Amino acid sequence: MDRIIPVSPGDEVDVVLHGVTQEGKGVGRISAAGSSGRADRGGFTLFVRGGLPGERVRARVTRVARGYADAEVVAVMEASDARVRPPCPVFGACGGCQFQHGDYGWQLDVKRERVREALERIGRFRTVYEGSGDPGVGGSAKGSGEVMGSTGKSEEAVGEGRLLVPAGAHSPVDTVVIHSTLGMESPWRYRNNIHMAVKNRGGRLAAGYYSSGGRRWVATEDCPIADKRLVALIRAGLRAAEVCGWQAAEKATHGPAGARSHGESTGGVGRLYHLAARVAPGTGQTMLIAVVDREQMPHLGEFSDRVRDAVPEVTSVILNVRRRGEGPIYGRRSIALYGPSRIVDRMGGLWFEISPTSFYQVNSQQAERMYRLAVEAAGLDGSQRVVDAYCGVGTLSLFLSRSAAWVTGIEVAREAVADARRNARMNRIGNARFQVGAVEEILPRLVADRQPDVVTLDPPRRGCRREVLEALICSQVPRVVYVSCDPATLARDLRILAGGGYQVRGVWPVDMFPQTGHVESVALLGLQ
Structure with missing residues (x-):
């Protein structure tokens, strides 16, 4: 007998949230009647974008699947103590951050809870939080609620295919001490590397990120988790590219990065896919990278000069050429338009060279x-x-x-x-x-x-x-x-x-x- 699905897209329901997914969606369950004023863990599962554990919200259903539905918060009727106002104007639309609506202490608790749940469900370990003396089995971090995979399944089914838990490991053995999550004193402006897709929007070049799953491009002029020097470089690169007559590979309505763009097969002035920026925090050296479809972009010297005029402290300006079939972000060939082809960072008393495309x-x-x-x-x-x-x-x-x-x-x-x-x-x-x-x-x-x-x-x-x-x-x-x-x-x-x-x-x-x-x-x- 098929399970009754109590909601349809567009329905609004009241639900109490008792958990959170890695994607930052609140988890609640509703009865067959389509509403629940309490955390009903035996009902139909809702994943509510914008909700936090412990909250009572009114949610609008956006998608229904077999066994669960996606929804979004319409109104918060009883807010969690952990709720804060996200500083980013495109939070929720951009796919980069999931937890800006929860305070940082709550985030650290949720992450420790996620580790605990995986160790218990998949590893079949007993767990104890450092200094608590209490087993983690069946418990949760303060205020975090249940932590679930993106589909509400045990994390045994999350990742690249199904995880193979070894035979004989089906009862909890051993006790693992889980220490407090090692967090940051200031959890903002920490990224030393960003790359943004460039689109033609309203006759101008604009940079942005993609939503979760890459289905929608979201324009933004700032990113609160990125070093401010990177944001300044991206802005300088956009304006310099405009003055030099460069065009974006896609219009703002086109699909995600890596999809074939019209600029790959046409003539003209050349196309700009991405602007990326890197900073070496230990030395202050910076790099701007323009990812394009050909080496012979117009006015390359002027492009480099204009970036340097806007950001005089920039260390390197790089042209990265992405041919058809390469990517999804960078191509194989990088050309230094200004400065060295690598920047140098100092971390922990050691020196590290950073190339335009290397992992760091x-x-x-x-x-x-x-x-x-x-x-x-x-x-x-x-x-x-x-x-x-x-x-x-x-x-x-x-x-x-x-x-x-x-x-x-x-x-x-x-x-x-x-x-x-x-x-x-x-x-x-x-x-x-x-x-x-x-x-x-x-x-x-x-x-x-x-x-x-x-x-x-x-x-x-x-x-x-x-x-x-x-x-x-x-x-x-x-x-x-x-x-x-x-x-x-x-x-x-x-x-x-x-x-x-x-x-x-x-x-x-x-x-x-x-x-x-x-x-x-x-x-x-x-x-x-």
Whole structure:
């Protein structure tokens, strides 16, 4: 028998919210009658954009699916103590931030709760909050409510395909201490890197972001989580491009970045896809990047000069050429119109070169704190042999190298390894080596041959391949530090390692992206 769907698009219902998704939607349930004045956890699920846990709201249904419906707040009848006014005028339309309507303390609680729920639901661990003495099983962070995936499912089903929880891990075992989320003193203006899609709007060039899912472009002249220097550079680039006669690749009504634009196949003056800007907070160096469809853009010298006139302190002005089939943001070729082709940052006493398209953590302050936390968790005294898997451009590797006998980094991206080696030379670090290749292919051989004392893991969102975890278990590496950007895959991988003889000695959530639903974590494991 099919389940009754009690609402239709356009209906307005009263609902009490008891949870929140990663996308910042309040979670409530209504009865078959279509309304609920209490948190009815047995009814039909509503995901309410703009709502917070503990609130009673009137919501308008925007979409109905099998088993749930999407809605948006029409009126807040009983507000949460955590509710604040978002400072961004396009919050809710832009897809960049999800939590600006909740105060920062609430955000930190929600993120710790999300880690807790993943560890319990997926990893089947018992959890306890640091200093509370109370098990986290069945509990929640103060004011955060239930934390759910975007579809209301357990996070076992969230991410790249279904997560494979290992057999035999279906009852809670072990106790994992979850520490307080490591937050920022000021959770605004922290981004050191932004890229904005450029459109023709009303005869002028405008820059903006895409909504969640990339279905709608939202114009904006500011971004409160971006460094002000980046905003100034984007504005200067727009005005310079207009004066030089550049056109946007798409009109404001066209689809998301990466979709084919009319400018790719036509003649004319050339087309501008994106403007991006980077800042190195440790040195103050800045870079503006114009992403275009051809090298021969008109008046390139004038474009560069006008950017420099508007922002005299700019370090580099770069033209990035994105050919058809490249992208979705950058092309393969970058040309320096002014200044060096890379800028240099200083973080944690180390120097790092940043190219126009290279990966570099967007929150330098929190990245340094997270790397220092990982080094502390590794327990180094100068004698340890360390393998840093998924090392990227070598940032964590170089932090580790100052307290280790030697560090070997593994990374599949050849360009990132080249950057890592360059960064090691620039810092005169001789005890860090880097290998190009897939971690699942190199790590099993490396841990068997070199017998490291510590392995650090910093995988992408999908987590570690099973071969990586099995290699650690077989080699019985004494200490593992896992840096995660997804609580669901972290929980899955920790359960596999725990089943192989490791004990999770602590998990530290880190708020790398304030005002969003994302959370990083550092986990320490040792042999039982």
